[in-house]
């Protein structure tokens with residue numbers, strides 16, 4: 267999994283794409299992030315007391331979301347148990363592997379997960 271790079275001005279096709287990238291960032295960097303959705307805005311914050319934040323808002327008259335604020339510094343530490351790593355996330359990430367190879371054994375899946 268590559269480490270998603272975030273920056274002010276970055277565009278996403280929709281709020282779902284933005285949330286997916288934020289979730290990937292949280293997992294890759296070992297942080298527990300909290301996603302707060304509003305009608306045309308999404309704010310992702312880190313654990314209590316950490317200043318890390320990314321905020322994206324919908325571009326007027328489009329579905330596109332754009333990063334408006336990004337504070338990249340963490341004061342928190344990495345976590346061993348990540349609340350962003352959900353079964354839904356894993357299913358979405360690996361469903362193509364299962365559909366392409368129905369004989370996939372759990373051992374192969376575990377190796378894929380570690381890579």
Ligand SMILES: [Zn+2]
Pocket residue numbers: 297312313316317318339340341342343
């Ligand atoms: Zn943090």
